[in-house]
Every structure is written in structure tokens, then in C-alpha cells.
Amino acid sequence: QVQLVESGGGSVQSGGSLRLSCTAYGYTYSIHYMGWFRQAPGKEREGVAVIDSAGSTSYADSVKGRFAISQDNAKNTLYLQMNSLKPEDTAMYYCAAKFEWWSSLSPDEYKYWGQGTQVTVSS
Numbered sequence: 001q002v003q004l005v006e007s008g009g010g011s012v013q014s015g016g017s018l019r020l021s022c023t024a025y026g027y028t029y030s031i032h033y034m035g036w037f038r039q040a041p042g043k044e045r046e047g048v049a050v051i052d053s054a055g056s057t058s059y060a061d062s063v064k065g066r067f068a069i070s071q072d073n074a075k076n077t078l079y080l081q082m083n084s085l086k087p088e089d090t091a092m093y094y095c096a097a098k099f100e101w102w103s104s105l106s107p108d109e110y111k112y113w114g115q116g117t118q119v120t121v122s123s
Contacts, residue, residue, distance in 0.1 A: 001052075
């Protein structure tokens with residue numbers, strides 16, 4: 001019903017920046033919230049930032065002031081601008097989407113997922 005494709009990951013040094021992109025295909029009219037999640041080896045998947053179709057956003061405390069989520073509705077594309085990257089930000093980053101109208105940073109709330117893009121931050 002919905003497919004998500006991420007891009008933009010890579011390897012950077014501490015303090016560097018990356019911009020992730022996620023494009024949605026299919027029945028995108030049904031999507032009300034999209035978000036970025038990440039999972040490091042040995043850790044549970046966690047919410048990073050979410051945004052609704054009108055542009056309202058929520059962020060995890062660990063990334064507030066450093067990351068910014070945005071979207072281009074005409075292109076069905078989601079972005080995550082990551083600045084001041086730290087080694088603890090190293091993880092596989094996933095784009096996700098859901099149909100419900102309430103905001104959530106919980107991965108369990110999201111139905112559709114991309115394949116992920118790796119972000120590695122060296123010290």
C-alpha cells in the first residue's frame with residue numbers, strides 16, 4: 001500500500017552533518033504522520049523525530065536542537081537534517097509512516113517502514 005525509500009546516510013566525523021531523505025510511494029494520501037527512527041546494535045529501535053501532514057513536529061530529547069525534520073508534500077519526501085553529530089548517533093536510520101491522527105515516537109505505532117540508511121559518526 002505504501003513503500004518508503006531512504007537515502008543520504010554515510011560516514012562523518014563528530015560535529016559533522018548529514019541530510020537524510022525518504023520518498024513515499026503508493027497510497028500516500030492515507031499517511032498522516034511520518035517519522036525517523038534509529039536502531040544501534042544491541043539497542044531497541046527508538047523514535048528520533050516525527051511530523052504530521054501539516055508540519056507539526058516532535059523530537060526525542062536526545063536530538064533536540066541538533067536535528068530538524070521537514071517535508072515536501074508535493075514530492076512525498078521526508079527529510080532529516082542532522083547537525084552536530086555525535087558518535088552516539090551512529091545507527092541504522094529508518095523512515096516510517098502511519099495513518100492515525102495522533103503523534104507518536106513509538107516504533108510500534110508505525111505500520112510502514114523503509115529499508116534503512118546507515119549513519120556512522122566517528123570520534
